[in-house]
Amino acid sequence: MGNKELVQKIIAAVGGAINIQSVWHCATRLRFKLKDKTLVDKKTLEVMSEVVAVVDSGGQLQIVIGNDVNEVYKSLREQYQTSEDEVSNEEVVDAPNHEKMINRIITFISGTFSPFLGALAGTGVLKGILALSLVAGWLTPESGVYKIWYAAGDALFYFLPILLALTAAKQLKVNQYTAMALAGALVYPSLATQLMNPDPLMFFGVPVVGANYASSVLPILLAVWLLSYLEPQFNRILPASIRNILTPMLLLMIMVPLTLLSIGPLGNWIGQVLSAGIMNINQSVPFLAGAIIGACWQLFVIFGVHWTFIPIIANNIGELGHDPLTPIICASVMAQAGAALGVFLRVRDTKLKSIAGSSVLTSLLGITEPTIYGVTLKLKKPFYIAIGAGGLGGAIIALGKVQATAFTLPSLLSLPAYLEGGVIYLVLGLSLAFGISTVGTYFFGVTATVHDQPTQLYDEDIKAPVVGQIVPLMSIDDEVFASGAMGQGIGIIPKQNIITAPVTGEIVTVHPHAIGIRSKQGAEILIHVGINTVQLNGKHFKKLVEPGKKVNLGDPVLEFDRQAIQKAGYDPIVLLIVTNxxxxxxxxxxDLETTKNWLIRLRPNPKAAK
Structure with a gap:
């Protein structure tokens, strides 16, 4: 099964997302801290083909995945959030308060926009096609076809405050229908007309600032945020028998005029300042602004901060009628598609070629996460090449002052919405982003270990990664390693603090306490220092290599302090495991007396070859 389906089944088997307090991973396993371990369905977990073993140790439920744990964890992070919106990893268990606040803001924005983002982008593409139809003379503004289709394309964006009220209220745990009524009042036809009248509308002698709230973003978000503080107070004060009626009534009586008098104008002002600032930067230094956004957008996606741009883009469309960011972002998307194509054309590995091929299509349609996590970031160089190509394409597009006239997801489908500005610059920027990324990845982005990985295994002797006393694997105080579930291997009680490469090959994975190496002959080797030392969070360890580094037999790869580890209460034994x-x-x-000779002798398995 795929990682998404696997994660869904794992979450269900551990008692659901509500039962998860935190989750992180080490070199081989997902580690869950659960609220109630009695809810765990261990038998279901153990029969999953992707799960090597399930261990309950040290107050944690440990689900052993093996070498693919990092990819599974990435999928888990995309799908799962605890009730406190926390997902931990082995390096950052407790985030500082300011990071938690940033995470909450990003989570709020993503949860507010994501439910209808596809529909919003689809209607934006429809408006782009209609704009192209007018330019090409296929339709006229007076035709019934144009008017009906334009209403279909514009209605969702026109009534955007109501949709935002619905999803924002859900995020903030406010009565969604009260929030929608508040937003509906802002775009109520007769009131909206009166607000745009030169004669100000008076509320108990106070003039209401004229403003147009159709298609606006920030006013309703601020209003619902304030609503989330007021509603609990009314529910606490009012008797339960009348609460369901009086709370919405009083909230609307207060919040609608308050929003029109202060919150709405403040939100509009903030939106205008943001839009004006972006436009000024884009006009003053377009090449630099485009290069930065085009290059860094996928980094924003990785860290989740790209959601913070969605309100700005929507605000630009609502306030100005156009947006300069989306076409630039499209260059970054095309660069990722090109990198995936370069990998597809270059590699021989069937699985990677399949993933890369499908990622080309998804990226062209505007979804880059599968490409990033499954292909380019995994191989690193294609990701770096795509960053450079996206920066160049974005700079050219910004130089041409290309604008999006409707809210869309950056993709090939969105091109009709990018008609405002220099179309030649748009075509040139996107073509270069895609082409340079494809060619650069094909020739320079894929290492020999990927496209020339040996299809045949060879005889191989694995040397000792550290001097010490050899002990059988079955005597290790860890049931997963001792059972051989992770693969055959051996333990070494270390007498020195330096781990060296037991073979010549390439570093595949690096954790503070563990190193994964693929030998030139095809053996996949895990060196794991200590039992449960992941809980040290990197303390007493020093990484000497990074993933992708070529190493020779005997090269130092990891430094550790065995005495300090033992003093901290952990067994510092070094495990040498052949995971394939x-x-x-x-x-x-x-020979348990020396580690000078070979420790593990490998001969290809004829049955496996068949």
Missing amino acids: TPNYQCQITQ
């Missing part, structure tokens, strides 16, 4: 053991006939040394 089924591909070999594996012989473990019987």
Whole structure:
């Protein structure tokens, strides 16, 4: 099954998202801290083919995944949030308060826009097609076809405050229908007309500032935020028998005029300042602004901060009628598609080629996450090349002052919405972003270990990564490693503090306490220092290599303080595991006195080859 389906089944088996207090991962396993362990369905977890073992140890439920744990964890982070909106990892368990606040803001924005983002983008594409139809002379503004389709394309954006009220209220746990009534009042036809009248509307002698709230973003978000503070107070004061009626009534009586008198104008002013600032930067230094956004957009996606741009883009469309950011972002999207195509054309590995091929299509349609996490970021160089190509394409598009006239997801489908500005610059910028990324990735972005990985395994001897006393794997105080579930191997009680490469090959994964290496002959080797040392959060460890680094036999890869680890209450034993053991006939040394000779002798398994 895919990672998304696997994560869904794991979450269900551990008692649901509501039962998860925090979750992180180490080199081989997902580690859950649960509220109630009795809700765990251990048998269901153990029968999953992707789950190697399930361990309850140290107050944690440990689900052993193996080498793919990082990809599974990424999928889990995309899908899962605890009730406190926390997802921990092995390096950052408790985030500072300011980081939690940033996470909450991003979570609020993403939860507010994501439910209808597809529909909003689809109607934006429809408006772009209609604009193209007018330019090409296929339709006229007076035709019934144009008017009906324009209403279909514009209605959702026109009534955007109502949709935002619905989803924002859900995020802030406010009565959604009260919030929608508040937003409806802002765009109520007769009131909206009166607000635009030169003669100000008076409320108990106070003039109401004239404003147009159709298609606006910030006023309703601020209003619902304030609503989330007022509603609990009314519910606390009013008797339960009349609360359901009087609370909405009183809130609307207070919040509608308050929004029209102060919150709405403040939100509009903030939106105008943001839009004016972006437009000034784009006009003053367009090449630089486009280069930065085009290059960094996928980094924003990785860290989740891209959601903070959605209100700004929507505000630009509502306030100014156009937006300069979306076409620039489109260059970044096309660059990722080009990088995926370069990988697809270059690699021989069937699985990676399949993932890269499908990622090209999804990226062209505006969804880059599968490309980033499944292909480019995983291989690193294609990601860097795409950053450069996206920056160049974005700079050219910004130089041409290309504008989006409707809210869309940046993709090939959105091109009709990018007609305002220099179309030649748009075509040139997108073409260069896609082309340079494709060619650059094909020639320079894929290492030999990916496209020339040996299809045949060879005889190989695995040397000791550290000097020490050899102990059988079955004697290790960890049932997953001792059972051989992770693969055949051996333990070493270390007598020194330096881990060296036991083979010549490439570093695949790096954790503070563990190193993954793929040898030139095809063996996949895990060196794991200590039992449960992931809980040290990197303390007493020093990484000497990074993923992708080529190493020779005997090169230092990790430094640790075995005495300090033992003093902290952890066993510092070094585990040497061949994780693709089924591909070999594996012989473990019987010489327990020395680590100078080979420890594990591998011979290709004829049955595995078949």
